[in-house]
Amino acid sequence: MYTDFAARLATSIWPDFDQTPARSTETPAITDVETVVIDGNFPWTIVTVETDAGVTGIGEAYPSPGVHEVITDFFGPVLEGENPLDVERLYHLMREALSGRGSQDGIGTIAISGVELALWDAAGKILDQPVYQxxxxxxxxxxxxxxxxxxxxxxxxxxxxxxxxxxxxxxxxxxxxxxxxxxxxxxxxxxxxxxxxxxxxxxxxxxxxxxxxxxxxxxxxxxxxxxxxxxxxxxxxxxxxxxxxxxxxxxxxxxxxxxxxxxxxxxxxxxxxxxxxxxxxxxxxxxxxxxxxxxxxxxxxxxxxxxxxxxxxxxxxxxxxxxxxxxxxxxxxxxxxxxxxxxxxxxxxxxxxxxxxxxxxxxxxxxxxxxxxxxxxxxxxxxxxxxxxxxxxxxxxxxxxxxxxxxxxx
CATH class of the missing domain: 3.20.20.120 (Enolase-like C-terminal domain)
Incomplete structure (x- = not known):
């Protein structure tokens, strides 16, 4: 009730007032998710999240057999077209998508972790901010x-x-x-x-x-x-x-x-x-x-x-x-x-x-x-x-x- 009154008041003072929240017309989207394994003292699984904003986020998943397939074959299609800035929502989306098939621990969580790191990196690059910020x-x-x-x-x-x-x-x-x-x-x-x-x-x-x-x-x-x-x-x-x-x-x-x-x-x-x-x-x-x-x-x-x-x-x-x-x-x-x-x-x-x-x-x-x-x-x-x-x-x-x-x- 109060918000309706505030909106009417604002409109009477500023006729062009629009109570609809401002939204960017160019929402970034994920275009691809890939992995590459580096032969270090452990097999370091690097994750890349490509976006149509010209930004690639890099992450890493804990060394584990099969993590490549979970990330690329399963999460790739799930994440394609999604907004990489919605890191927490996409974390839960991946858990829900893998629900009942290991999303609570083990290889499922490892795969989610690797993508999540790459999403934070991509989000920081798109927003021009370090992850800690x-x-x-x-x-x-x-x-x-x-x-x-x-x-x-x-x-x-x-x-x-x-x-x-x-x-x-x-x-x-x-x-x-x-x-x-x-x-x-x-x-x-x-x-x-x-x-x-x-x-x-x-x-x-x-x-x-x-x-x-x-x-x-x-x-x-x-x-x-x-x-x-x-x-x-x-x-x-x-x-x-x-x-x-x-x-x-x-x-x-x-x-x-x-x-x-x-x-x-x-x-x-x-x-x-x-x-x-x-x-x-x-x-x-x-x-x-x-x-x-x-x-x-x-x-x-x-x-x-x-x-x-x-x-x-x-x-x-x-x-x-x-x-x-x-x-x-x-x-x-x-x-x-x-x-x-x-x-x-x-x-x-x-x-x-x-x-x-x-x-x-x-x-x-x-x-x-x-x-x-x-x-x-x-x-x-x-x-x-x-x-x-x-x-x-x-x-x-x-x-x-x-x-x-x-x-x-x-």
Whole structure:
């Protein structure tokens, strides 16, 4: 009633007043959705969303078999003709289109995530704004990275030198890798502890006896002795320990003041994680195998961890990760996203990290890929002294060098 009166009043004062909301006559539309896989230390699945606005959005989906077919064969026809600026609506459209066929987690959510990243990039380019601005603005000028140091020496080199794998899991190798990462400017580093000790054990049981626990302790001791207060040190267990073994290991590592212990238990049981969290002193981190904010609800409500680590191109994308961060912040938990991706997924993490208050650091998992920076069409490295500057350029803030992409195409 009030709005009708206001409209009549406006018309009486300004005869040409039109109460119909102004709309652009040139709404952009999606014309094509494609993928290309780069053969990095993981198969990085790059997603491109073409538009009739002369803009191409780039995104990335978590490495997964079959994700290419879901994106191109299924989502391509669903999204063709849609407005790329309607990122949240298209996210729900993709979930509804795949409803009952895996849209809640797994490969369906991974495919949706990859397209969602590309939509944000396209929207930012069309509106001439960086993604962080579309998310509400930035809280920090640069984003801290933490270096995953892979078990002492390069993951790629370990795979190539098959009979020498045991040799890389020694304290002195860990210390060397820690020193190299810190000398590169990283203030936070992480190492795997679910690694062979040279002894024959039944790993399927998830039980680790005292010599195995001692092997892990010596690895941590070597790293912390080497870097001292120069960097925070975290460790990753990759879900390979039982509750009893994880508890014993955590107790053995109490004196080393670790930043966190990652994925000490399999990812499905939040109750078990909460029980472990109450029985150990170290902060726990998990989340890379959880999907969407609903997948993090039990971890947050039970205060099962201190850090949540969603993988942005896996858990639902940029907006969903921001919602996970906001959920975690209601319990004063910290966000430290998992990231094994190319510069595209990494920049998506940068924009999320720039916009949420409870962000700590984003993982960098490609120190063994010498051409990682070459994928980006710019002269300077993205990561400098352990940080990435939040870009003010439109979209995600980078463009790929497609000649380099083609050179390393899987």
């Amino acid at each position: 579309l998310l509400g603005g930035k809280m920090r000028e640069e984003v801290r990275m933490y270096a995953d140091c892979h078990a002492g020496e390069g993951m790629v080199e370990s795979a190539l030198n098959e009979g020498e794998a045991h040799g890389v899991y020694k304290p002195e190798a860990y210390a060397r890798a820690a020193r190299a990462a810190v000398d590169d400017g990283f203030e936070s580093i992480k190492f795997d502890l679910d690694v062979p000790s040279g002894r024959e054990i039944d790993t399927i049981s998830r039980h680790f006896d005292s010599p195995e626990i001692e092997h892990k302790r010596r690895l941590v001791e070597a790293v912390t002795d080497e870097v001292g207060a120069e960097a925070e040190v975290a460790v990753d267990l990759h879900w390979n320990f039982s509750s009893d073994a994880a508890r014993k290991l955590c107790h053995a590592l109490e004196s080393y003041d670790l930043a966190w212990v990652e994925d000490p238990l399999p990812p499905e049981n939040g109750d078990a994680m909460a029980t472990l969290n109450r029985s150990v002193e170290q902060p726990l981190l998990t989340g890379e195998n959880r999907y969407g904010r609903h997948g993090f609800r039990d971890l947050v409500e039970q205060e099962a961890v201190s850090f949540v680590a969603p993988d942005i191109p896996k858990t639902g994308g940029i907006a969903e990760t921001k919602k996970i961060a906001e959920l975690a912040d209601t319990y004063y938990m910290t966000l430290a996203p998992h990231n094994i991706g190319s510069p595209v997924a990494t920049m998506a993490g940068v924009h999320v990290g720039a916009t949420v208050p409870n962000f700590l650091a984003l993982e960098f998992h490609a120190r063994d890929v010498p051409w990682w920076d070459d994928l980006v069409a710019r002269e300077e490295p993205l990561i400098q002294d352990g940080y990435i500057e939040v870009p003010d350029t439109p979209g995600l803030g980078i463009e790929l060098d497609w000649d380099v992409v083609e050179e390393h195409r899987a």
